[in-house]
Amino acid sequence: MTSEKKKVGKKFSISKIFGRKEQNPIRIADKNIHQWKYTTCGYCSTGCSIEVGLNEEGKAVASRGNANADVNRGKLCIKGIFEHELFEASGRGNKPLMRKAPYDAWQESDWDSTLDHMGSEIQRIQETYGKDSFAIVSTGQLLTEEFYTLGKLARGCIGSNNYDGNTTLCMASAVSGYKRSFGSDGPPGCYDDFEHTECLMAWGSNLPEQHPIIYWRLKEALEKRKFPVIVIDPRVTMFAQFADIHLAITPGTDLALMNSLMYVILDEGLEDRDYINAHTNGIEEVEACVKDYDPITASKICGISEDSIRQVARLYAKAGSAMSIWTMGINQSTHGSDGVVGINSINLITGNIGKPGGTSLSITGQCNAMGTREWSSCSGLPGYRMLEKPEQRKEIADFWGIDEEFFPKKRGLAQTDIFPAIEAGEIKGLWLVATNPMTSMPNTARIRKILEKLDFLVIQDAYADVETTQYAHMFLPAAVWAEKEGCFTNTERRYNIVRKVQEPKGDSKSDFWIFNELSKRFPNGEKIHFPETPEGAFNEMRELSKGAGRTLNISGMTHKKIEDSCGIQWPYTEEDAKRDEEAAKKTNDDLITTESGKLKVEKGVKGAQRLYTTGKFQTPDGKANLIPLPFVNNNEVPCTEFPFWMNSGRVVEHFHTRTRTGKMGNMNKYSPTPYMEMNPDAAADQNIKHGSYVRIVSRRGDAVVMVQLTQRVARNSVFIPFHFHDCVNRVCLGLLDPHSRQPAFKQGSIRIEEVDQDMAAQLNVERRTY
């Protein structure tokens, strides 16, 4: 550098231009962390390993990602980063509460008399109105050992068939679709598939906001090796902005697009005929069905160009391996289960199941949505067993030591059918465990009236201020997240362990303890063994998971092995464990089992990354089902009276009904207000200003929201986050999928009206006090 240039450089240095003489170094506050404790994130299904930092007084003061965990490799999203603040968040329950009627004041109680009263009320209702007149709705947030224990209590002691989980609102279509296509539930792929795929298609999934760390895994894979990313979503989501191809289809027309993609693939001979012949049934019926969905016809239904359909079909089918992911854009629809079957079928006809980078991967919702699917007995019996199969009823009855006749012979009502049954007077008592239907269910006004009809409503939750509590007769304060111990299963079938970081707050108890204690109030509770520790329950689950052909096999896992490995994917059998132990002795180290069966030296064990690698499925003849799916347009389409499509979804800083994130300043401040994304041109038509309040109205009800103008939504569409109480679920459609009974939260129509700005602002202030 010449001396002249040096002078100029000095004269115009950045610090001078901006008037700064010194750079301020970044300082990270020293929180005096005394100890880091291992646990697993309790929000979404990504399954990140977290370490919680405790100071010398044992108070949780920090969270960090675990660098050895294959899932998150040291990273966390904003929810995980602040998760330690949960322990001190407001609104926690402290003492059991009881009252005669919802309009009475709460009376504090002790656990013994509360559970005595609960047991006798359940039995009184069942003796008066029948066994199924008491219903139970649980969650995707408990630990797996708690789910197993609740299932034992519900199926083995209480005996009501009307027992389900709130996962019906998010994952039921994925479960149903997997069962119809592959004969069993269980996502066949894993995050490692991003490292191998040559094409990724995302259906109705805004991955960066819903599952930020899975998205980061995808980004990491893309930085190493470019492959096309196709996002199918009516809205220009964060994911769509990042995609190579964005198909902004008309809401609710995904099935027509799937059929058209299959039309092109089959018409142009791009299918994997050998795989179809060897491993599937039903190709003739599918070929006949998709003939009606040539790209010209489908382009008119879906509102995209025919060339886009052809291009995407060719890209996907010609890739050496291709994978599909999806979330609520598919599941929460009047034809959600069909949508999942359609995605599975595209992957089957292109031979993209069970191979690295070739899969059909449902990205699940809550931290343990998978755990409830596997072990809670909600829709059947533990370990994916079915009430409809006599040999499976007998197996479980023998294992638990009760009469098999105690079990119903087919599954009862789903959550979304339990509420109408209360309305009809068939169900008189309800126990809600860690779920908040006053915010999460469609048509909130109807749910409010329904809850008022109950003779006996019990809420079991970590938070006493969940909106549904106002209709309850009893409140059971539960421990939250890492105040207890047990496992979660994540999206890629990985068991990870939550270790207890702090004692439960006040007089709250772990859900595990509550279930065990309540079982003692029922005659069968004397016959069935309820282990005293979560590890004891885990050992029962391991035992029940054994058996030839059982994919959900966890018999090789232990709590310790799971922690040492930062999670293990199922199946991981006793034989796998023995083989790994033998090999470890030889190399004097810990091992990973790779897909090819070879072993390489690394810390921990891994389990199976993929299902159906041999092309053998869980159907009677081992072949997957290809099912024809004619598109029936049963969406509530916009009309003159209700001219806008209404869509809803998650934002990154909140989780579900905000019972946790709404209380944490560092989360809530990003989105404290119910808002609506609206297209600026549509707003100009109605003279609506950015930041003003409007009233949205549907055939079901109305809600007040603040307007955020953005080009992310089309001129005839709006988008509203689903987290807020008395908001989008007052107006959403709520029609049920015939297979999964999951509601259509998304494809409804609304109109937008003016509202008094001062009154709306007052309402907003009231909502923000939560």
Ligand code: SF4
């Ligand atoms: S991505 Fe999900 S599991 Fe990971 S830290 Fe965020 S909320 Fe937790």
